[in-house]
Amino acid sequence: MKPTRRDVLWTGGGFVFAFPFARFQARAEDSIEIVMRGDADGSRVWFDPLGIRIAPGQTLTWVNRDKGNAHTSTAYCPEIDGRPRRIPAAAEPWDSGYLLPDARFSVTFTEPGVYDYYCVPHEHAGMVGRIVVGDAGEADWESVASDGGLEPLPEVALTNFPSVADILRDGLVRPPVR
Amino acid sequence: MKQLSLALALLAATALSAERAETVDKAPPGGKYQAVSALVPLPDFIPGLGQLYVDPATLPAGPFLAYDRDGALVSTIFMIPVEDLNPDKKFDDLAAPGGDVDHVDIYFNAGHPGVEMPHAHVVMWHVPADGEARVAK
Numbered sequence: 494m495k496p497t498r499r500d501v502l503w504t505g506g507g508f509v510f511a512f513p514f515a516r517f518q519a520r521a522e523d524s525i526e527i528v529m530r531g532d533a534d535g536s537r538v539w540f541d542p543l544g545i546r547i548a549p550g551q552t553l554t555w556v557n558r559d560k561g562n563a564h565t566s567t568a569y570c571p572e573i574d575g576r577p578r579r580i581p582a583a584a585e586p587w588d589s590g591y592l593l594p595d596a597r598f599s600v601t602f603t604e605p606g607v608y609d610y611y612c613v614p615h616e617h618a619g620m621v622g623r624i625v626v627g628d629a630g631e632a633d634w635e636s637v638a639s640d641g642g643l644e645p646l647p648e649v650a651l652t653n654f655p656s657v658a659d660i661l662r663d664g665l666v667r668p669p670v671r
Numbered sequence: 672m673k674q675l676s677l678a679l680a681l682l683a684a685t686a687l688s689a690e691r692a693e694t695v696d697k698a699p700p701g702g703k704y705q706a707v708s709a710l711v712p713l714p715d716f717i718p719g720l721g722q723l724y725v726d727p728a729t730l731p732a733g734p735f736l737a738y739d740r741d742g743a744l745v746s747t748i749f750m751i752p753v754e755d756l757n758p759d760k761k762f763d764d765l766a767a768p769g770g771d772v773d774h775v776d777i778y779f780n781a782g783h784p785g786v787e788m789p790h791a792h793v794v795m796w797h798v799p800a801d802g803e804a805r806v807a808k
Contacts, residue, residue: 533719534792535780560808561717562783591712591784617788618781 524552524599527566527622529592529612531559538562538615540622544655544666547602549627554599555589563591564620565613566598569646574613577643578634581606607632607657611650619649625660632657695768698742700724707735711784720794721745721806731786732762736769737794739805744769746806749793750786753779769797 525547531538538559547553555566568586569579580586581604589598591613602608605627612620655666694701707723708715716722721737735748747769751762776794780786796803 531781534778535719535783536778538781561714561719563712563714593712594714614782614784614787620781 524554527553527555529555529557529559529564529566531562531564533561535562538564538612538618538620539668540566540612540620541668542622542665543653543668544623544625544660546625546660546664549603549605550601551626552599552601553624554597555592556597557592557594560594562614563593564615565589565591566600566610566622567613568608568610571641571643575643577641577645579607579609579632581608581633584608602626605629607634609654611646616650617647619647619653621646621650621653623654623657623660623666625657628661629657695736696744696770698722698724698736698738698744700736700744702726703728704736707785713784716740716806718808719806720748723748725785729766731790732765734766734768737806743805745796745798745802747772747795747797749795750780750790751793752786752788752790754788756791767795769795771797773797773799773802 525545527545528541529538530541540555545553555564557564566587566589567573568588569576570586571578572586573588584602584604584606587600587610592598602624603626606625606629608624608626609632610622610624659666695704699706703726704724705727706715707713707725710725710727713723721739722742724736724738725733731750731752733747733749735750736744737746737748739745747767749762749765755762772795774796776792776796778792778794780790780792782788782790798805
């Protein structure tokens with residue numbers, strides 16, 4: 494997996510695949526959007542979808558549709574702010590930096606496995622997401638006995654990840670409707 | 672003589688108060704206040720709040736001064752981290768330079784650059800409730 498250059502656009506656009514991955518197979522060259530959203534008063538923030546399954550070689554594009562806030566898409570790994578590794582051992586980490594409204598950031602994933610990521614200013618509000626690339630049955634980083642003294646994830650983040658099983662079954666896990 | 676001293680003191684206090692109010696009534700406010708969008712990655716205008724200014728030394732609590740698109744002050748906002756609402760933490764003597772308060776909103780915010788943890792927004796509106804529309808979008 495190699496992170497693409499940061500692509501910052503100030504107008505909307507792009508393709509939104511709202512269909513579950515199991516029923517709709519996107520072409521490898523199509524980018525799939527993950528939208529960063531928030532309530533008008535900033536009380537709730539989330540990624541949509543929360544969980545997604547893609548094929549190796551596909552590209553995900555995070556786009557900020559929250560008019561009043563900035564968000565990031567940041568992989569959990571020691572190389573970025575000393576966090577536990579929650580991406581495949583052979584995968585390259587990514588960090589979008591702060592995306593202002595309508596900004597976008599793309600990553601192409603080539604390494605099969607489970608990838609957990611978060612939004613830097615909103616991790617403690619539970620804004621996390623999970624990507625399954627290929628047929629990964631479990632995350633290889635789950636075999637690591639401990640976080641090795643790295644800053645652990647807050648409880649609210651841990652409870653917000655959709656299960657790998659649900660992602661593999663449905664292809665797409667959306668946030669709950671409120 | 673005593674009455675003259677009192678009158679002079681009141682006049683001085685009024686002049687000082689007027690000078691303080693004039694400093695923040697219009698954007699950009701004077702003193703140590705800076706545009707929040709120049710300090711952290713946030714939009715220049717935040718829907719629901721407006722254009723925000725803060726003295727960085729007062730973070731996270733503020734006060735944040737919020738202005739409409741014409742540069743008129745609409746509210747003063749304090750941002751209090753939820754984890755700091757405990758017996759061991761106090762926020763004393765926070766400045767409140769904005770003048771008369773018409774009504775107050777208090778609500779949870781998940782966080783944003785500058786205050787990157789869940790916190791409460793305490794919004795002291797200096798305009799009537801229907802004036803909130805001036806910063807709605």
